Amino acid sequence: MNEIYHIPAMLRETIQGLNIQPDGLYVDVTFGGGGHSRAILDQLSEQGKLYSFDQDLDTLQNVMHQDNWQFVHSNFRYLRNFMDYYGVKQIDGLLADLGVSFHHFDCPERGFSFRFSAPLDMRMNxxxxxxxxxxxxxxxxxxxxxxxxxxxxxxxxxxxxxxxxxxxxxxxxxxxxxxxxxxxxxxxxxxxxxxxxxxxxxxxxxxxxxxxxxxxxxxxxxNDEMGALREMLLAAKDLLKPGGRIVILTYHSLEDRMVKNFLRSGNLEGKIEKDFYGNILSPFKVIEKGLTASEEEVERNPRARSAKLRVAEKIV
Ligand SMILES: C[S@@+](CC[C@H](N)C(=O)[O-])C[C@H]1O[C@@H](n2cnc3c(N)ncnc32)[C@H](O)[C@@H]1O
The missing domain is CATH 1.10.150.170 (Putative methyltransferase TM0872, insert domain)
Structure with a gap:
């Protein structure tokens, strides 16, 4: 296969954001070409574990063969169900690199791109x-x-x-x-x-x-992208252990607004609860508030231009 399946955006910043514990348990809910997943695995010991979700069967061409890695062919809206299935009660970190991969745009017959003649399909699954x-x-x-x-x-x-x-x-x-x-x-x-x-x-x-x-x-x-994102965020909040990190890369304003509000408030409505003294009561501490790719990265990978990185740590 000659095609570049995907070039991961903000790889270094993403891995930094996850603050990986070598024996920890991590989930990458958007496996794609596996660039981020491979970088996470590089930091894990044999006792650590990574689950990588993707709903697109084409991603099977990128699978890895390692005992501490598990591929889950599913929509990430079923994160909670699959973690139950695998007996996982808590996780140390979760990464979501939202949207579509280069592969989707570069694969004319899938209908994602207006540049090519194709049936109007656009299903990731x-x-x-x-x-x-x-x-x-x-x-x-x-x-x-x-x-x-x-x-x-x-x-x-x-x-x-x-x-x-x-x-x-x-x-x-x-x-x-x-x-x-x-x-x-x-x-x-x-x-x-x-x-x-x-x-x-x-x-x-x-x-x-x-x-x-x-x-x-x-x-x-x-692909009901907003619905899936909502369900995944709620499941992630419950699954993350205190100190665990959630790292999300968004690519358009609507999903970015949802993620930003959720990480600030801990709820989908973005409703900020405060205590008697006016301190914000949220299950998360925001670590990174919408970091964008460096000029040098955008030059190398123009599709990283619209990426925004948000990171939060679970505190309670
Ligand atoms: C931007 S790419 C991820 C690229 C990946 N980080 C890498 O390093 O190659 C997004 C991937 O997430 C998948 N995806 C998007 N929404 C999903 C969902 N709701 N459930 C499961 N997979 C999803 C897409 O099929 C695509 O492969």
Whole structure:
């Protein structure tokens, strides 16, 4: 396999944030290409243990063969269930490097990228669930507009939703190039470009920013990324032992806001509880408040540009 599956973002800072105890028990809920997992394992003794989750079966090409490592093919929303299954009551640290890997964008047939002709799939877990095409062809105009506005921060979300609903009345929107043409105001009945999986599409430079937001919004909805994150954060809070670290890399403002609020307050609403003296009552002490990649890293790996690192320590 020649493809680079993924280049881990902020690797040194992430490992520092975890403050790894060699005999400790760690969970990497987003295995991907395994870059972060390998760096964690390098710090663990034979008595230590790492569980790595990923819902994407393609990540199996990156598995390692070590007794102190366990791969879990699952959505990380089931973190608690799997830790129960493995008899784990407490963990010393958890890492979540959210979102998709390079592999998803570089694998045209998965439909994550508007750069290539492909079926509109976008599922990280290819074994089930609704695809982006299902959403585009079945959601009401109102629901489509909501998804595009909230997850893509698209100001013209209503206009785009209207175009989608109008176009699908003539023909279901099934491929990336069809969606691109619809939002750019063309008819999808005769694909003007693409048509063959993996064929590069000729996208005008001016359209790329909005298309990136549109595809991001659909991807988040397809994979219920915010729902999974919520469930995982709550489970992580219960599983972490006092002194244990939670380290999260976020890539867009919505997930970053949720993580920031959760690590400050210990609850998903971000509601800060204070004691009689005005001291914040939170199960976490915030260690790192949104560190970004160094210029040198971004030059080497431009996709690290949007990464934000947050670290907290469980105190009670
Ligand atoms: C940014 S990549 C992680 C890259 C990894 N840190 C590395 O060093 O290669 C995110 C990975 O998490 C997986 N993923 C995203 N959301 C998930 C979820 N809810 N449950 C399980 N895996 C998930 C994706 O399939 C992808 O492989």
């Amino acid at each position: 290819q074994t089930g669930g609704k695809t982006a095409a299902d959403i585009l062809n079945t959601y009401s105009e109102e629901d489509l507009a909501r998804v595009l506005y909230i997850y893509g921060e698209l100001k013209n979300s209503r206009q785009i939703a209207k175009k989608i609903v109008k176009a699908r009345g003539q023909k279901a929107i099934e491929r990336t190039e069809e969606l691109v043409e619809v939002v750019m105001g063309k008819t999808p009945s005769v694909p003007l470009q693409g048509g063959k999986d993996g064929q590069e599409l000729d996208i005008p430079a001016g359209a790329k920013k909005d298309l990136a937001r549109l595809f991001q919004a659909l991807r988040i909805e397809v």
